[in-house]
Amino acid sequence: MKENEQRLLDAIADMKEDEALALAKAMLDGGENPLRVLELCRNAMETVGKRFQDGEYFLPELILAGEMLENIGLMAKPLIQKGGAAAAKKHGRVLIGTVHGDLHDIGKNIVTFMLDINGYEVKDIGIDVPVERFLEEIRAFQPSVVGLSGFLTLAFESMKETIEAIARAGMRDKMKIMIGGGQVDETVCKYTGADAFGNNAMAAVTLCRGWIEA
């Protein structure tokens, strides 16, 4: 790895935002392959994610690193289009929404953001999503993973109903389903019939990696 590449990787991983953006700009202005720059950013996000899982970093670092990646992506995008290079291939499709009866979306939005910057094609269908809408969106989007979000205890029932409806529609075997929100745990996961649960945005990314890239 070239010295400037290592510096970019370190700057992102160490939360040196100004330095990271300046380095990325200099590399892109100097003719570096924009896809290579984005690859370095994703490698840096791997380090950030590991530090988060190790308890060294917390949600603010995840969000700030994600923002750096997003900003560098904006710089790189016109160069990729101009050069005719193919955009980086997405890892897979994830459909996400807050189940019916629940209007909370902060956690869902963070999960959507983290999945997006980690290379997944994410479709966020909003809050208070009725079961039938989930079914329609699944048929149209054909996701590998469906994420059901909910903060209130009533969301557990809605998650269960949604998953049962997916099964009745004959689509349950075609996807993995993860749930997340304020109080989800193993018991709720089992109750709803989901495949797994997550209590933070990185957990969702880890689950998707395990399922889609395995």
Place this chain on the structure above:
Amino acid sequence: MISVIGDRINPGFKATRALVEGSDLAGLQALAAKQVEAGAVALDFTLGPRGKSDPAFLADAIRAVQNAVDAPLCFDYPDLAVQRACLEAYDPRRTPIINSLAETRWEMTELLKIRPCRTMVMASERLEGGAGRPNRSAGEIASTGKRCALRLMRENGLAAGDIIVDVSVSALAADTGGLNRAALEAIGRLGSDPELKGIHISGGLTNIGQQLPPKAADGSDLKRQLERAFVTVAVPLGFDTVLGTPWHSFEPLSEDNPVLVQFRHILTLSGTDVMRAVRKLYRPA
């Protein structure tokens, strides 16, 4: 003086989850007693999904806890059927709290016909054009809280003192949208509204430190300090009831406390600047 509604009878806490999964009624009684001994004036009560799937255990647990403590129970299910089961199991001589009513679940006011109840009403969501919408601004939160409180008084005959408006306290680590600032401004509006004199204003404080490390940059307990920072700002505005852990201190912090100083600064920020300022709470400069 701030009142505390104890929040520990909730399987969101691992120790409580073990009690619920093990049908440990004596354990739930001990947890209830511990909270009351620590100063709780009421006890929030939810068994999670088991409350819905196992109504017999729900009733047993309610009776066990009410036998252990005099403090009223605050039934925490936004679900009409489960609330009905809770009210039917609860001692008819006591006045429970229904948690939580919302403009989007107004059918829950039917419960007030079963027996006299106090109510906790969520001001964080509103009904607009027949659909639920999350409230993001102080104006939306305050107007929803006021509308609900006035309806409860005028249509359901509740006394102001029987209404607790929950403004919702958000996790600071995710608050790029300024929801805590909005909640505090809403507390000020509700607290100074002469039509709402006598109502209580509340929020669950356990959320505020979620997804943050245990220690602040100065080595103090960051989550507890943030709870106290919120209370320090909120109480002068009219906030008088905490949904929280009774053995945590909710005493105000001194004005030069570094967590309070930074919390006040964070309240002035928006977007990812909030994240940068939050990091300073736990990253030494």
